[in-house]
Amino acid sequence: MADPIFDRDALEKALQLAAAEAVRYLAEVDEALVRPPGPGAPAEGLAGALPDEGTGSLAALHELIAAAGEGATRSAGPRFFHFVMGGGTPASLAADWLTSALDQIAFNWVSSAFAMRLEQISLDWLKELFGLPAAWSGVLASGATTANFTGLAAARRWWGGEHGVDVEEAGLSGLPPVPVLTSGYVHASALKALAMLGIGRGQVQTFAADATGRLDEDALREALGNAGPAILLATAGEVNAGGFDPLAVMADLAEEHGAWLHVDAAFGLFAAASPRTRDLVRGIDRAHSVAVDGHKWLNVPYDCAAAFVRDPEVHHGAFATSAAYLGSQDSDRPTFSSLAPEMSRRARALPVWATLRAYGRDGYRAMVERHLDLAQRLAEQVDAEPDLERLADVPLNVVCFRYRPRGEADDRLDELNRRLGEAVLDDGRVYFGTTVYAGKVAFRPAIVNWRTGPTDVDLIVPTVLELGAGLQPPE
Numbered sequence: 001m002a003d004p005i006f007d008r009d010a011l012e013k014a015l016q017l018a019a020a021e022a023v024r025y026l027a028e029v030d031e032a033l034v035r036p037p038g039p040g041a042p043a044e045g046l047a048g049a050l051p052d053e054g055t056g057s058l059a060a061l062h063e064l065i066a067a068a069g070e071g072a073t074r075s076a077g078p079r080f081f082h083f084v085m086g087g088g089t090p091a092s093l094a095a096d097w098l099t100s101a102l103d104q105i106a107f108n109w110v111s112s113a114f115a116m117r118l119e120q121i122s123l124d125w126l127k128e129l130f131g132l133p134a135a136w137s138g139v140l141a142s143g144a145t146t147a148n149f150t151g152l153a154a155a156r157r158w159w160g161g162e163h164g165v166d167v168e169e170a171g172l173s174g175l176p177p178v179p180v181l182t183s184g185y186v187h188a189s190a191l192k193a194l195a196m197l198g199i200g201r202g203q204v205q206t207f208a209a210d211a212t213g214r215l216d217e218d219a220l221r222e223a224l225g226n227a228g229p230a231i232l233l234a235t236a237g238e239v240n241a242g243g244f245d246p247l248a249v250m251a252d253l254a255e256e257h258g259a260w261l262h263v264d265a266a267f268g269l270f271a272a273a274s275p276r277t278r279d280l281v282r283g284i285d286r287a288h289s290v291a292v293d294g295h296k297w298l299n300v301p302y303d304c305a306a307a308f309v310r311d312p313e314v315h316h317g318a319f320a321t322s323a324a325y326l327g328s329q330d331s332d333r334p335t336f337s338s339l340a341p342e343m344s345r346r347a348r349a350l351p352v353w354a355t356l357r358a359y360g361r362d363g364y365r366a367m368v369e370r371h372l373d374l375a376q377r378l379a380e381q382v383d384a385e386p387d388l389e390r391l392a393d394v395p396l397n398v399v400c401f402r403y404r405p406r407g408e409a410d411d412r413l414d415e416l417n418r419r420l421g422e423a424v425l426d427d428g429r430v431y432f433g434t435t436v437y438a439g440k441v442a443f444r445p446a447i448v449n450w451r452t453g454p455t456d457v458d459l460i461v462p463t464v465l466e467l468g469a470g471l472q473p474p475e
């Protein structure tokens with residue numbers, strides 16, 4: 001019988017098998033097709049009724065490895081330009097494995113003083129990397145969605161306080177709607193966070209100066225004047241073209257009108273790592289809360305992010321939990337589960353610490369600058385092709401363009417690019433889908449993976465042109 005207790009002897013072999021397979025997989029990931037060719041339902045062979053009799057760990061792992069080899073999207077590789085996804089640096093990947101082996105619960109100092117202290121150190125280092133004030137509170141999160149949730153939960157607590165209400169205690173009922181003001185750059189995850197917080201997506205007022213979503217400063221200023229206590233929601237690094245809201249202007253407005261400024265800087269905060277782009281996030285140190293991802297430009301494995309809150313009391317008040325058996329906390333030794341939505345938490349600090357220790361400030365600056373250069377290189381290649389049209393400036397690492405073959409009618413371009421986007425994903429040599437930018441269907445490859453180099457980026461334009469030329473004309 002394959003009871004885990006009898007499987008104990010297989011532990012070492014199971015870990016060695018996983019390590020050997022991971023090394024083999026990652027050795028091939030640089031050149032592999034991003035979407036492996038095949039039937040398209042690769043995990044189907046793993047389905048079926050729950051077995052009464054288990055196979056034992058090694059047999060189970062062999063099945064899993066075979067299916068993953070056939071079916072896993074090579075998103076850890078350098079040619080995955082879809083969404084905004086990093087890979088795991090060597091240090092962070094190995095530390096992530098250790099996180100599972102050590103299985104620390106990053107709950108409080110009793111469950112793991114090691115995980116707590118390492119989370120403090122990692123957050124301090126991130127603040128240094130990003131130029132955020134050392135006194136701010138912080139917490140690691142599962143992604144920018146939960147980091148946005150965390151910052152906006154603190155904002156909600158502050159807003160309740162402005163109305164004399166402890167919203168964590170009393171709830172929102174009886175209070176007016178929470179005004180949330182933003183630009184057209186706002187990301188779906190921030191809206192989701194507002195929905196989860198009971199503030200409501202529908203309360204968001206968007207002030208866009210044009211179809212790209214750029215902030216209409218005058219309209220925002222005017223609306224703030226009439227809003228009472230409000231949450232200003234800024235985006236640093238917008239997904240379609242890497243645009244930035246004017247953070248310094250928004251920080252001024254927040255100060256002037258007594259508003260809370262939350263910045264979703266999921267990948268854009270890495271602009272702070274290079275003097276070439278630091279200006280894009282000027283003013284972020286005057287925000288009240290900031291969200292940033294770890295699994296994007298920090299290149300630690302999924303999942304990881306961080307939320308920072310200027311006022312530690314407000315942060316703690318939004319998530320504090322107590323029960324007799326859980327013990328108490330003091331400010332030098334924060335209970336991170338009282339700063340986060342979850343109570344039991346993965347010790348995400350291990351990969352964060354390891355990658356920052358391994359590569360340091362200079363290593364991250366070099367990586368960010370390499371990606372900035374690659375984005376400019378791609379922009380130049382797009383500009384040099386008469387059948388391609390770049391749709392936006394490239395302030396950071398996202399290049400927004402579309403296929404526009406000479407002679408093609410304008411009203412057929414959206415459909416053509418949509419089909420071409422599908423073709424690119426099916427082809428798998430490079431990987432990015434489509435978006436809609438300023439009303440136009442467009443591509444938006446984003447460069448964030450530590451492995452990505454010129455040979456990877458140089459595949460984008462020829463692949464698009466080749467697949468575009470092969471498309472049947474629309475009916």
Ligand SMILES: Cc1ncc(COP(=O)(O)O)c(C=O)c1O
Binds near residue numbers: 084143239264293305
């Ligand atoms: C600006 C921005 N905010 C938030 C998110 C959501 O991040 P996550 O998927 O890590 O929750 C993303 C993801 O692409 C993003 O680009």
